[in-house]
Amino acid sequence: MAGSQNISVQTLQERVRAILEAGGVRRESAEAVAGVIVAGERDNCKSHGVYRIEGCLRVLAAGKVEGGAVPKVHDEGTSVIEVDAGGGFSNPAFHAAKDLLAERTRETGIAALVIRDCLHFSALWHDVEAMADYGLASLSMCPSYSVVAPAGGTQPLFGTNPIAFGWPRPGAHPYVWDFATSVAARGEIELHRRAGTPIPEGWAIDSDGQPTTDPDAALAGAMLPFGAHKGSAISTMVELLAGAMLGEFMSKEALEFMGSSALLPRHGALVLALDPARFAARSGRDPLAEGEKLLTAISGQGARLPSERRFAARDKALAEGICLTEAELAQLALFEQDGLAAVAT
Amino acid sequence: MAGSQNISVQTLQERVRAILEAGGVRRESAEAVAGVIVAGERDNCKSHGVYRIEGCLRVLAAGKVEGGAVPKVHDEGTSVIEVDAGGGFSNPAFHAAKDLLAERTRETGIAALVIRDCLHFSALWHDVEAMADYGLASLSMCPSYSVVAPAGGTQPLFGTNPIAFGWPRPGAHPYVWDFATSVAARGEIELHRRAGTPIPEGWAIDSDGQPTTDPDAALAGAMLPFGAHKGSAISTMVELLAGAMLGEFMSKEALEFMGSSALLPRHGALVLALDPARFAARSGRDPLAEGEKLLTAISGQGARLPSERRFAARDKALAEGICLTEAELAQLALFEQDGLAAVAT
Numbered sequence: 001m002a003g004s005q006n007i008s009v010q011t012l013q014e015r016v017r018a019i020l021e022a023g024g025v026r027r028e029s030a031e032a033v034a035g036v037i038v039a040g041e042r043d044n045c046k047s048h049g050v051y052r053i054e055g056c057l058r059v060l061a062a063g064k065v066e067g068g069a070v071p072k073v074h075d076e077g078t079s080v081i082e083v084d085a086g087g088g089f090s091n092p093a094f095h096a097a098k099d100l101l102a103e104r105t106r107e108t109g110i111a112a113l114v115i116r117d118c119l120h121f122s123a124l125w126h127d128v129e130a131m132a133d134y135g136l137a138s139l140s141m142c143p144s145y146s147v148v149a150p151a152g153g154t155q156p157l158f159g160t161n162p163i164a165f166g167w168p169r170p171g172a173h174p175y176v177w178d179f180a181t182s183v184a185a186r187g188e189i190e191l192h193r194r195a196g197t198p199i200p201e202g203w204a205i206d207s208d209g210q211p212t213t214d215p216d217a218a219l220a221g222a223m224l225p226f227g228a229h230k231g232s233a234i235s236t237m238v239e240l241l242a243g244a245m246l247g248e249f250m251s252k253e254a255l256e257f258m259g260s261s262a263l264l265p266r267h268g269a270l271v272l273a274l275d276p277a278r279f280a281a282r283s284g285r286d287p288l289a290e291g292e293k294l295l296t297a298i299s300g301q302g303a304r305l306p307s308e309r310r311f312a313a314r315d316k317a318l319a320e321g322i323c324l325t326e327a328e329l330a331q332l333a334l335f336e337q338d339g340l341a342a343v344a345t
Numbered sequence: 346m347a348g349s350q351n352i353s354v355q356t357l358q359e360r361v362r363a364i365l366e367a368g369g370v371r372r373e374s375a376e377a378v379a380g381v382i383v384a385g386e387r388d389n390c391k392s393h394g395v396y397r398i399e400g401c402l403r404v405l406a407a408g409k410v411e412g413g414a415v416p417k418v419h420d421e422g423t424s425v426i427e428v429d430a431g432g433g434f435s436n437p438a439f440h441a442a443k444d445l446l447a448e449r450t451r452e453t454g455i456a457a458l459v460i461r462d463c464l465h466f467s468a469l470w471h472d473v474e475a476m477a478d479y480g481l482a483s484l485s486m487c488p489s490y491s492v493v494a495p496a497g498g499t500q501p502l503f504g505t506n507p508i509a510f511g512w513p514r515p516g517a518h519p520y521v522w523d524f525a526t527s528v529a530a531r532g533e534i535e536l537h538r539r540a541g542t543p544i545p546e547g548w549a550i551d552s553d554g555q556p557t558t559d560p561d562a563a564l565a566g567a568m569l570p571f572g573a574h575k576g577s578a579i580s581t582m583v584e585l586l587a588g589a590m591l592g593e594f595m596s597k598e599a600l601e602f603m604g605s606s607a608l609l610p611r612h613g614a615l616v617l618a619l620d621p622a623r624f625a626a627r628s629g630r631d632p633l634a635e636g637e638k639l640l641t642a643i644s645g646q647g648a649r650l651p652s653e654r655r656f657a658a659r660d661k662a663l664a665e666g667i668c669l670t671e672a673e674l675a676q677l678a679l680f681e682q683d684g685l686a687a688v689a690t
């Protein structure tokens with residue numbers, strides 16, 4: 001593309017880290033936040049790449065995130081480890097606790113990490129891939145902002161509530177999925193609005209709770225969960241386990257607290273990790289070799305495994321660098337020059 | 346209905362238990378298996394009620410279940426408890442280990458129960474309701490027989506892989522969902538076949554992997570997961586966590602082992618339990634009171650909570666008895682009179 005340019009993962013990491021640090025994020029936290037942004041861009045996961053820098057700067061400019069917060073790990077030796085993000089971004093908190101989570105999971109077979117009071121914007125595949133690097137299976141979930149109605153309901157109550165799962169594969173990228181429990185992303189409705197095209201049936205309801213294909217009516221109403229009542233049930237579980245159970249905000253309270261979905265939500269997050277080696281021990285079987293039987297059978301049918309496209313983009317970016325468009329490069333330069341003033345309102 | 350009759354929960358429990366015992370199931374196990382069958386009937390969950398007695402007798406007559414197996418609990422003091430069903434039904438094994446699972450979950454915050462080498466036929470809501478009775482949240486899952494193709498695939502590989510979730514509600518029935526990860530149940534396709542009506546689009550593919558609305562072609566082909574690639578991802582997780590991770594059969598191997606989906610499958614099962622009181626402790630919030638905010642908001646929109654109809658049927662059955670049809674009563678009488686000979690082939 002005209003004006004686009006390849007940039008190495010390491011160079012992009014340093015530039016994004018420096019932008020965040022100049023915005024008031026402590027060095028170590030800026031490194032962790034830049035890490036997930038660059039990983040998103042590297043994997044051609046554009047919705048979680050450099051596009052996210054602006055959202056981070058916006059909460060910094062609004063004074064709605066504690067850039068200097070130092071994550072505090074609380075451990076009482078049980079299977080539940082907690083880390084207080086202290087109103088900072090979620091990623092430094094996860095980073096501070098993940099070694100301990102892996103260690104405890106290996107000791108006890110299953111363990112949980114509670115992240116408290118964090119601002120969350122990153123994809124959850126970071127968490128489950130990190131656990132897979134330790135040879136562990138994991139589930140990660142969190143609430144967001146209430147923009148999704150329950151199946152059969154009429155008003156927004158659930159967040160888009162992402163949930164992710166990871167499973168280690170010997171000598172290969174892990175098996176990873178990560179999806180919103182809404183049928184579509186809010187950004188997809190926005191794209192239809194800009195294009196002046198109707199949204200597919202089943203994506204949303206209007207503010208009277210009636211089905212709609214009008215993007216404006218949908219944005220004023222509520223999105224719907226994927227898979228009808230089954231997806232709605234899973235979204236409810238995410239609110240309960242990653243919100244109510246932790247004593248952290250659910251999606252409705254998160255929106256009320258921040259006052260606008262234009263700013264990143266503040267809530268908690270939950271990661272469950274399981275050690276296949278411990279679970280399988282008495283069986284005499286190799287759990288990862290068993291997993292390969294299933295995963296290669298899926299691929300063998302010509303079905304795509306989730307994350308395959310992302311891993312292919314990653315391999316390419318690591319070899320050739322990350323391709324940024326002229327507009328993305330201009331925005332990076334603007335943030336480097338103007339800092340928080342570039343997003344101040 | 347003509348010839349139908351109300352029968353008390355207790356009386357039905359005794360009759361079903363006696364039928365199973367006469368079929369070679371040890372007293373305590375027969376009590377547990379009868380318990381879930383009667384609970385299904387009590388909740389008007391006909392697909393898991395007295396209809397299931399025949400399937401239990403069939404595996405007994407075929408010598409494919411160890412009726413006399415005594416569940417053996419293995420506990421090393423970690424967060425993973427195991428119970429060997431010894432080729433018996435799953436329910437006595439769960440029953441033997443559930444107190445210990447609850448105790449360990451209260452100690453460590455999160456714990457898992459692995460059930461090994463069991464025959465499985467019951468709905469999973471039994472497990473998660475039992476955990477909710479202890480004030481615990483839980484997830485239960487197991488593989489089944491490979492009759493579902495992965496999204497984008499062409500051949501059966503996954504089971505209908507049920508997954509269930511439970512959350513305790515103070516002074517009320519718990520919040521419980523329990524569903525197959527296939528878009529429909531195999532029995533529903535069978536009903537269309539008998540009625541000579543086409544099945545809805547999106548339920549199944551034929552043996553060439555092409556979409557079909559013909560019930561016969563669907564039964565010869567494969568069912569599809571609910572929610573397209575998202576449901577397929579969840580079904581894959583069930584195979585990995587409740588099959589590969591435990592070193593127990595996944596759905597394909599379970600079908601190969603038993604040789605016919607007409608007999609109950611033999612595999613493992615996984616129950617994860619979480620203690621909201623421990624997870625929320627440092628927040629100072631009451632997790633169950635928080636959960637009520639969400640659940641009453643769902644109901645307040647006029648949306649139905651999962652299991653509501655089941656709980657209403659339960660309350661009615663406990664007050665008035667369980668209504669059995671003439672045919673169901675005749676079958677009970679036949680099983681009482683002829684025992685295993687009634688199902689011998």
